[in-house]
Structure formats: structure tokens, C-alpha cells
Amino acid sequence: MKSVTSRDNPFYKELKSLAASSQARRKAGRTLLDGVHLCQSWLELRGAPNHCVVSEGALHNPEVADIVARCESLHAHVTALPDALFGALSQVEHGVNLLFLVETPAPVQPAAMSVSAVLLDGVQDPGNVGSILRSAAAAGITQVFCSAGTAFCWSPKVLRAAMGAHFVLEIFEHVDLGALIDASRISVLAMSGYAEQKLWQVDLRGPVAWLLGHEGQGVADDLMGRATHQVVIPHAGRVESLNVAAAGAICFFEQLRQRQA
Incomplete structure (x- = not known):
């Protein structure tokens, strides 16, 4: 020493x-x-x-x-x-x-998605990003792709919120999400409060990519148009929407539930 x-x-x-x-x-x-x-x-x-x-x-x-x-x-x-x-x-x-x-781990980005993944489009709050990483890892998701506008995943606040999830994930930053979605071999599900299809109406037993957007603006229009499905999480309360990290956790564990059913 x-x-x-x-x-x-x-x-x-x-x-x-x-x-x-x-x-x-x-x-x-x-x-x-x-x-x-x-x-x-x-x-x-x-x-x-x-x-x-x-x-x-x-x-x-x-x-x-x-x-x-x-x-x-x-x-x-x-x-x-x-x-x-x-x-x-x-x-x-x-x-x-x-x-x-x-x-800082720097894995080689795959040319196309083939396993379940999370796509973060401009999620700016470090606490939200860390919580999403933690939930994704707990649900068995292994890859996370972040746009240039997303909070830096290896910042202290994100690391503390994720509680070690970084170390079991492959995290890719400054990703062109549009090109990634275009090359995708799996379904891409975009979360939207205006969608008609409910989360649990989608077959999630296979690999899917979850597209989560900015805390205020949601998923960008050009990415929303590329998604295979636009889905909503129904809720009974009078609040307008769910926090993006909470919404992500519900999605990831609904997929896990379907896979284990």
C-alpha cells in the first residue's frame, strides 16, 4: 500500500x-x-x-x-x-x-439487436437512468443503447442509482437509435401515453427492444414511427403519466412474467 x-x-x-x-x-x-x-x-x-x-x-x-x-x-x-x-x-x-x-467498459456495439434490450432516447435524469439500468438487469435484460442526449451512464449519480447493474450489462452510448432500429432483428416497442395497444396485449415471450423517451417530451417522433409497436401502460389514477423509470420497470417485469408463465 x-x-x-x-x-x-x-x-x-x-x-x-x-x-x-x-x-x-x-x-x-x-x-x-x-x-x-x-x-x-x-x-x-x-x-x-x-x-x-x-x-x-x-x-x-x-x-x-x-x-x-x-x-x-x-x-x-x-x-x-x-x-x-x-x-x-x-x-x-x-x-x-x-x-x-x-x-470504463467499452463493449463493441453489435450491428443489429438480437437479444432483449433497452433503448434510451434522451433520458436526462441520472436517477432515472440508473433505476432503468437496475430494473433491466434484474429482469434479465443484457443490453442498453443510449442516444447522445441521454445522461452519461458512468457518472456518479447513475452508478449509485444502478447499484452495480452496470457490471452485468453491456452499455452502449452515443448510439444512432434510428439506424439501430432499422437494422433490428427483433420487435421494438415504444412506450406512449397515446397508444391504443396495451402492454399486456403484446406477446413478449421472445426478445424485444424497449424504447423509452425523454422525461417530458417522450420518444422522438422519428423513432416512434420506426417502432414495431406503440404500447401504453393503463392506469386507473388521474395522473397524466408514469415516471419513465417506473414505466420501464413495469415493462421489463411484464416480459419476465410472460416468459416464466
Whole structure:
């Protein structure tokens, strides 16, 4: 284990840049995972991080000490920081002062969809994106395609909301969803409050792609026109619509229900 005590240390400056800026994370192709749960999930599902960063005070936490020991056994770099320096890196209130520095996964995008997937068209709220990823992974969906206007999936807020779902998904960003839909080998279902076909009237036992749109504007018209089906989730209340993450979860688990029936 190494120790860094200076704010002028180049590695510490790199960490601060990555912690503060999505642009820096995109440019570097690196991401910070903050907290015990995300770090444990990465170890279990992806293996050793590039670097484990821990505050000196957190080393007395048994969970943190165990993660640090596992990283050292996997020959990952481990660096300890004074608590005051670490505080400038974390966005988690009352966290345990543990970070992993990892390479942002960049899977090769398939030419066409052939397994169940989620298409996010301009979903901007990081909490919604993270919740959608978490629900998709829980329902057995493996691929997520995001348009350029969708929140950056590897931002801290999305990572926290997804609770480790990133590590079992293939996530593709800055995708031309129109071209992807045109090449699709599976049905594409667009969610719309104005559709006549109800969700449970569609046969979902095979692979489908779920097209979810912007929180206020919904799915873009050009993409809506490309969809195989436009479907609605009926609801009995007087509210106008469902939150996009809630709607996505209902869709994913209706598909799972049909498959398991």
C-alpha cells in the first residue's frame, strides 16, 4: 500500500479531475466507483480494479479492510489518503471513504439487436437512468443503447442509482437509435401515453427492444414511427403519466412474467 499526502501529487490531481467532471471521465475512459457496495460488486463481477483508493480512517472499517486485502491479493494498486484529502473526491454523504479507479467498459456495439434490450432516447435524469439500468438487469435484460442526449451512464449519480447493474450489462452510448432500429432483428416497442395497444396485449415471450423517451417530451417522433409497436401502460389514477423509470420497470417485469408463465 502506498500513501499520498500532498494535494499536488499527480495521481491525486487525476482523481480530483475524474471525480469532478464527466467530460474528464469520458476523455480518460476511466471511472470512479464510490463506496463499499459498488466496489464489492466490481470485485465479484469484474475482478481487480486498476486502483483502490482508501482514506486512512476507513482502514479501520472491517468491510473496507477486507476489500483492500482482496485488492492486494489480486495485485491491484492500493493508495491511502488522509481523510481530508479523500473528502474532496467523494460525492457520497457519510460514506466510508473507499474508491475504485477502473477502465470504463467499452463493449463493441453489435450491428443489429438480437437479444432483449433497452433503448434510451434522451433520458436526462441520472436517477432515472440508473433505476432503468437496475430494473433491466434484474429482469434479465443484457443490453442498453443510449442516444447522445441521454445522461452519461458512468457518472456518479447513475452508478449509485444502478447499484452495480452496470457490471452485468453491456452499455452502449452515443448510439444512432434510428439506424439501430432499422437494422433490428427483433420487435421494438415504444412506450406512449397515446397508444391504443396495451402492454399486456403484446406477446413478449421472445426478445424485444424497449424504447423509452425523454422525461417530458417522450420518444422522438422519428423513432416512434420506426417502432414495431406503440404500447401504453393503463392506469386507473388521474395522473397524466408514469415516471419513465417506473414505466420501464413495469415493462421489463411484464416480459419476465410472460416468459416464466
